[in-house]
Amino acid sequence: MGFLKVSSPHAHGPMSTARVMRLVLLATIPGLFSLTWFFGFGTLVNVLWASITALAFEALALKLRKRPIAFYLNDYSALVTAFLLGIALPPGSPFWLIMIGTGFAILICKQLYGGMGYNPFNPAMAAYVMLLISFPVQMTTWLAPQGSFAGDLLGPIDALRYCFGFGRESIDAITMATPLDVLKQNNSLLIEDLWQESAQLGHFAGIGWEWANIGFLLGGLYLLYRRVFTWHAPISMLASLTLLSVLFYDGGSSASGGSPLFHLLSGGTMLGAFFIVTDPVTSAVSNRGRLIYGALIGILVYIIRVWGNYPDAVAFSVLLMNFAAPFIDHYTQPRTYGHKLKDQQGGKS
Amino acid sequence: MRKIWDIHGGIHPAENKHQSLLKPIENAGIPAQLILPLAQHIGAPASPIVNVGERVLKGQMIAEAKGFVSAPVHAPTSGTIAAIESRVIPHPSGMSANCIVIDTDGKDEWIDHHGVEDYSALSKLDLVDRIRQAGIAGMGGAGFPAAVKLSTRDDKPIETLILNGTECEPYITADDILMRERAAEIIAGAEILRHIIKPNKETLIGVEDNKPEGIAALKKAAEGTGIEIVVFPTKYPSGGEKQLIQILTGKEVPSGGLPSDVGIVCQNIGTATAIYRAIQFGEPLISRITTVTGEACGQAQNYEVLLGTPVQYLLDKSGFDKENCIRLIMGGPMMGYTLQDTAVPVVKTSNCILAPTVAELPPPPPAQACIRCGMCAEACPVSLLPQQMYWFSRAQEHEKLENHQLFDCIECGACSYVCPSNITLVQYYRASKAEIRQAQQDKIKAERSKERFEARTARLEQEEAEKEAKRAARMAAAKAKAAAAANAPEASKADIIQAALERSKAKKAEPADPAQAAIARAQAKRDGGAEEESPQEKTERLQKLLASAEKRLVAAKEKLALAQEQQSDNADAFATAVSKTEEKLSAIQKELSEHQASQAPAKTEPAGESTDPAQAAIARALAKRAGAGADESAEDKTTRLQNVVATTEKRLAAAQQKLALAQEQNDANVGAFATGVEKTQAKLDAVKKELADHQATLGENAAAEQATSDDPVQAAIERAKAAREAQANMSEADKIKQTLESLENRIAKSKEKLEAARAAGDDKAEILADSLAKLEDKLATAQQQLSQT
Amino acid sequence: MIELIAQNPFLASLLALVGLGLVFGALLGFAAVKFKTEGDPIADQIESLLPQTQCGQCGYPGCRPYAQAIADGDDINKCPPGGEATIAALADLLGVEAKPLDAAEEAVPSVAFIREAECIGCTKCIQACPVDAILGSAKHMHTVIASECTGCDLCVEPCPVDCIEMRPIETSLQTWHWEKPKPVEDLIASDRSGATA
Numbered sequence A: 001m002g003f004l005k006v007s008s009p010h011a012h013g014p015m016s017t018a019r020v021m022r023l024v025l026l027a028t029i030p031g032l033f034s035l036t037w038f039f040g041f042g043t044l045v046n047v048l049w050a051s052i053t054a055l056a057f058e059a060l061a062l063k064l065r066k067r068p069i070a071f072y073l074n075d076y077s078a079l080v081t082a083f084l085l086g087i088a089l090p091p092g093s094p095f096w097l098i099m100i101g102t103g104f105a106i107l108i109c110k111q112l113y114g115g116m117g118y119n120p121f122n123p124a125m126a127a128y129v130m131l132l133i134s135f136p137v138q139m140t141t142w143l144a145p146q147g148s149f150a151g152d153l154l155g156p157i158d159a160l161r162y163c164f165g166f167g168r169e170s171i172d173a174i175t176m177a178t179p180l181d182v183l184k185q186n187n188s189l190l191i192e193d194l195w196q197e198s199a200q201l202g203h204f205a206g207i208g209w210e211w212a213n214i215g216f217l218l219g220g221l222y223l224l225y226r227r228v229f230t231w232h233a234p235i236s237m238l239a240s241l242t243l244l245s246v247l248f249y250d251g252g253s254s255a256s257g258g259s260p261l262f263h264l265l266s267g268g269t270m271l272g273a274f275f276i277v278t279d280p281v282t283s284a285v286s287n288r289g290r291l292i293y294g295a296l297i298g299i300l301v302y303i304i305r306v307w308g309n310y311p312d313a314v315a316f317s318v319l320l321m322n323f324a325a326p327f328i329d330h331y332t333q334p335r336t337y338g339h340k341l342k343d344q345q346g347g348k349s
Numbered sequence B: 001m002r003k004i005w006d007i008h009g010g011i012h013p014a015e016n017k018h019q020s021l022l023k024p025i026e027n028a029g030i031p032a033q034l035i036l037p038l039a040q041h042i043g044a045p046a047s048p049i050v051n052v053g054e055r056v057l058k059g060q061m062i063a064e065a066k067g068f069v070s071a072p073v074h075a076p077t078s079g080t081i082a083a084i085e086s087r088v089i090p091h092p093s094g095m096s097a098n099c100i101v102i103d104t105d106g107k108d109e110w111i112d113h114h115g116v117e118d119y120s121a122l123s124k125l126d127l128v129d130r131i132r133q134a135g136i137a138g139m140g141g142a143g144f145p146a147a148v149k150l151s152t153r154d155d156k157p158i159e160t161l162i163l164n165g166t167e168c169e170p171y172i173t174a175d176d177i178l179m180r181e182r183a184a185e186i187i188a189g190a191e192i193l194r195h196i197i198k199p200n201k202e203t204l205i206g207v208e209d210n211k212p213e214g215i216a217a218l219k220k221a222a223e224g225t226g227i228e229i230v231v232f233p234t235k236y237p238s239g240g241e242k243q244l245i246q247i248l249t250g251k252e253v254p255s256g257g258l259p260s261d262v263g264i265v266c267q268n269i270g271t272a273t274a275i276y277r278a279i280q281f282g283e284p285l286i287s288r289i290t291t292v293t294g295e296a297c298g299q300a301q302n303y304e305v306l307l308g309t310p311v312q313y314l315l316d317k318s319g320f321d322k323e324n325c326i327r328l329i330m331g332g333p334m335m336g337y338t339l340q341d342t343a344v345p346v347v348k349t350s351n352c353i354l355a356p357t358v359a360e361l362p363p364p365p366p367a368q369a370c371i372r373c374g375m376c377a378e379a380c381p382v383s384l385l386p387q388q389m390y391w392f393s394r395a396q397e398h399e400k401l402e403n404h405q406l407f408d409c410i411e412c413g414a415c416s417y418v419c420p421s422n423i424t425l426v427q428y429y430r431a432s433k434a435e436i437r438q439a440q441q442d443k444i445k446a447e448r449s450k451e452r453f454e455a456r457t458a459r460l461e462q463e464e465a466e467k468e469a470k471r472a473a474r475m476a477a478a479k480a481k482a483a484a485a486a487n488a489p490e491a492s493k494a495d496i497i498q499a500a501l502e503r504s505k506a507k508k509a510e511p512a513d514p515a516q517a518a519i520a521r522a523q524a525k526r527d528g529g530a531e532e533e534s535p536q537e538k539t540e541r542l543q544k545l546l547a548s549a550e551k552r553l554v555a556a557k558e559k560l561a562l563a564q565e566q567q568s569d570n571a572d573a574f575a576t577a578v579s580k581t582e583e584k585l586s587a588i589q590k591e592l593s594e595h596q597a598s599q600a601p602a603k604t605e606p607a608g609e610s611t612d613p614a615q616a617a618i619a620r621a622l623a624k625r626a627g628a629g630a631d632e633s634a635e636d637k638t639t640r641l642q643n644v645v646a647t648t649e650k651r652l653a654a655a656q657q658k659l660a661l662a663q664e665q666n667d668a669n670v671g672a673f674a675t676g677v678e679k680t681q682a683k684l685d686a687v688k689k690e691l692a693d694h695q696a697t698l699g700e701n702a703a704a705e706q707a708t709s710d711d712p713v714q715a716a717i718e719r720a721k722a723a724r725e726a727q728a729n730m731s732e733a734d735k736i737k738q739t740l741e742s743l744e745n746r747i748a749k750s751k752e753k754l755e756a757a758r759a760a761g762d763d764k765a766e767i768l769a770d771s772l773a774k775l776e777d778k779l780a781t782a783q784q785q786l787s788q789t
Numbered sequence C: 001m002i003e004l005i006a007q008n009p010f011l012a013s014l015l016a017l018v019g020l021g022l023v024f025g026a027l028l029g030f031a032a033v034k035f036k037t038e039g040d041p042i043a044d045q046i047e048s049l050l051p052q053t054q055c056g057q058c059g060y061p062g063c064r065p066y067a068q069a070i071a072d073g074d075d076i077n078k079c080p081p082g083g084e085a086t087i088a089a090l091a092d093l094l095g096v097e098a099k100p101l102d103a104a105e106e107a108v109p110s111v112a113f114i115r116e117a118e119c120i121g122c123t124k125c126i127q128a129c130p131v132d133a134i135l136g137s138a139k140h141m142h143t144v145i146a147s148e149c150t151g152c153d154l155c156v157e158p159c160p161v162d163c164i165e166m167r168p169i170e171t172s173l174q175t176w177h178w179e180k181p182k183p184v185e186d187l188i189a190s191d192r193s194g195a196t197a
């Protein structure tokens, strides 16, 4: 007879995992573009080198685990990790730093747990945190944005050279504290004065940073439009962050935590909200769960930024909440059709 | 506009409905053969009421409903019954089930049938019964007998009657075209339903907004009837009964409940037309509208198809291109199931036959890992968490699956449809549901087995205890007797036996329960046999065993004889003990001889004169007991044998009495007694033979004869023998007659039992019915035999 | 005294530790008494997981004795009718490693069937059946109540004319169901068939 015997449904929607990942990659373009515009080609080189090493590590791991390599490389998940890590690292990072990062992300955080879908922690963020703790110097030297200093931006050739360790001295000349650092170190000036003082603070949240964040916001909105993820986690994260910064804005005194806009558009806020917090594998599963998950990340980000030891906190907060995700899931099972919420909760152990 | 509620989730797959809407409904005609499965509905299969070779008319009932949730089957056209046999039916398993096969004659001759002049004059019960007799089962896909749904109880008033014209599955247009062409019939059916159900609020027909022509036709037909056509946005799966109810009324059917629990009755519009035809014209459900579509069909179209029409026939009509078609689906692309065989028939629930090309519905790509993207949860109309259930299903975590409401999943397939990793989620859920159900059943069965086992153990223990008590009593009696008889010279022998018996008692106390023995055997099997022992050792061991068993047997027999003499009531206990010991003995004997045979053929004992090894063993035991056989004087032997004959005869008589008594009282142990009598008889014969042989050698034959013939017991035996001989000499016919009688008796008894079981609602009733049927079969054959002789 | 302790940090910390130990010990002890679980004795729980086939293949005369034996420390992998599923459940309950089944193969679920024409009505099978699943009386044909039969196999051997056979339970339309898909993501490089997409 030769007819297939398969279980329904027979039709399948247009979405595939690879397509989801490709869309995510596509959505990073505006952010990448503004990063490059303001900080030079360093980030692009990061991303490029991270992608190469990530794919190599992934292939290696698959070979060791005796899995079909082409089948798994085709899901683009390693590339997404590489892109996110490359963007998060300071532009023009040395090649070994990036390589350690991707190696840790792919080999330890992903494949060791069983590959895509099985990792409890977001690999890019876990690698970022690992690097931050191990190599604090390299991880906190950020380039100065265009317009805040006299020299030229990092060109593509220079960026490559720096990355692979040639003439790194000159790069140190154009580093500068990030806006979050500036705010953190401030302890006497009113916010208004601080802005006057520091050239790199720009209009709201730092030259370049504002635009990079807006770029990632745009990419995120595109993904939302394509229904790659739901609005719950990113919006609730941004909302809780805004809420806290409004509460502690304090009219711009010297003890102020910074304006809401500053927090929304500075550091890794938008990248985190739309590209990290939405990482499906490691977040909560139900929409209610995602609201809670996102909100808690927002709160943690603010707390660590303002009262913690590190200037930015997206990576830490996400990792912390990765721990809590299964717990959140347990308590946020949605109400099923035909059940009363109470019964359902009561039915659980 | 009335308020429309929204359901959670849902998807918008490509509709592909226009292809089959280009042409009007066409009558598919009469194929040469119709195959009508007996189970075209949910519930018990119908049972055939026609015979092979019988001519049937169109609309004639050929199988009747069995039970409340069931539906009869009617002949869709005139013809002859070609077979009632197992045929492949439309079912995802591709398995077969009982079908009635009709060879059509092309005359399409109707049976006499009448509609109802004025249905409003009839009672609800009457109308529902007509619908039941018409064999109408839900035509939307599930096939729930319509009459069952309509049998609402008065204590659950119905507010809303809903007709489902949603047809949310892609490709299918059977309901759409029905609305376009037969809107009036739908509305007429709705009126009848309204009359039956008497909804105290409203009657609604729900239709998705992608069927504007159908909606217009319905609206026109419904003018002035008060039936409201509710149009709502297209979204799969809004046509699911529970989903439709939520969309139209905002109510949710409680989990595990029925729509009537929230005051709603829901029927498909196809069912409504069928009901209309059944009431108005008296036509049973014999045809339906089926969409034949998919790109592998040259011409997609809706057909009015006689039930039982093979799918192949419809495909042929539609220019089916088999090369291009990789799967054949009955139903839609979301919930339909694949067919393996084009010979399967169209049944009451077959709304669509979908023959897609490879490009249209490509084979599923390999599944990737779940990335927990949550798209499935977004799409699920029941607000489940499919991704979680998927993990639990893979990990066999049944409890968690149930906590995640797996059983509320309607298997709509929306989750699988959206899953970017191509995971066949629904298949996991189906498998897990089946596994859980199986586990529950196993659990129940284990529970029951345990109960039965415990009950049995308790019973055995009790029996054992009773035996023990009797044994004690008997021992006391025997002791007293022994003391009384101490002076008598012959008593010494009895004493010795008594002592031997007591010695062996401890050993005998181990119950010879066959179950125990079997367990021991199973254990032995598992252990891969006992530790190795040398052949020598084994022979010795077996011989020892044999000797002790023989001793025990003799002792037990004496004891039995004694007990019988005294008319003691534990004689039967001894009888069983004896027979058990004999069994054991023969087993050991066999093992030993086998062992010896395998060891050294030369050592093999010459095949004994007696074919019964136990008998031989007894003989040997007797010999042993009397000391070395050779030393025994001829005189002694004669006396001894005579003694044995006498006691055995007595025993036999006692056993026969017992048997007679048991038979009179219809005792359950009759069988055991009968065996006992038989065995004793055999033994007696053997001993007698021995005696005779012995006496022959001594030339004292006549004296022995003399000694036995005036024994009254002997007379009884003689009589029994005569009876047996008479039976043996009975003519064949007589024998059969006797069997007949006994069979009839048994049937009568079984019937009584069956009745009692039925009355008690016992679940054994079916088993009894089965065995009754078997007995009746036997009776029939016996009768046949009798008539032949 | 107090002064001595205050002066001597070593002594102080030692005392603090001991004190803490006492307090927590008391707390734990109290909790153990107060929140004592009144669950089934462990043997009962084990027994409820055994298939109750009563076949004795575990080496014990029935499931209950085996349950008791497990509770007393016997291996959990001796029940062929239960198979891997039972072992897994037991391992779960007892918090021990699941082991492979200690038998050649898992028993296929089956029921006994008596070829009735050959049955001589000796009642031996009835005596052997641990769950009284055989109906019949002496000299009359016997039959197995299939729904009660646990498939334990014990009635086969005692039959003197070998008219009892074990028939595997067949899938019927009612019991048929979809199998779980074989997860492709676990596929390895050697079986590429499905993975070339």
Ligand code: SF4
Binding pocket: B369, B370, B371, B372, B373, B374, B375, B376, B377, B386, B387, B390, B415, B418, B419, B420, B421, B422, B423, B425
């Ligand atoms: S849609 Fe598929 S991949 Fe996404 S969460 Fe559901 S099962 Fe997992």
Ligand code: SF4
Binding pocket: B376, B379, B380, B381, B382, B383, B384, B386, B408, B409, B410, B411, B412, B413, B414, B415, B416, B425, B426, B429
């Ligand atoms: S098949 Fe079940 S789990 Fe999947 S979407 Fe439908 S109802 Fe939800």
Ligand code: SF4
Binding pocket: C050, C051, C052, C053, C054, C055, C056, C057, C058, C059, C060, C061, C062, C063, C064, C066, C078, C079, C080, C081, C082
């Ligand atoms: S092997 Fe299993 S089913 Fe058989 S008696 Fe032992 S525990 Fe019970």
Ligand code: SF4
Binding pocket: C111, C112, C128, C129, C130, C131, C132, C133, C134, C144, C148, C149, C150, C151, C152, C153, C154, C155, C156
């Ligand atoms: S009928 Fe046979 S196989 Fe079935 S439970 Fe009884 S003894 Fe075991």
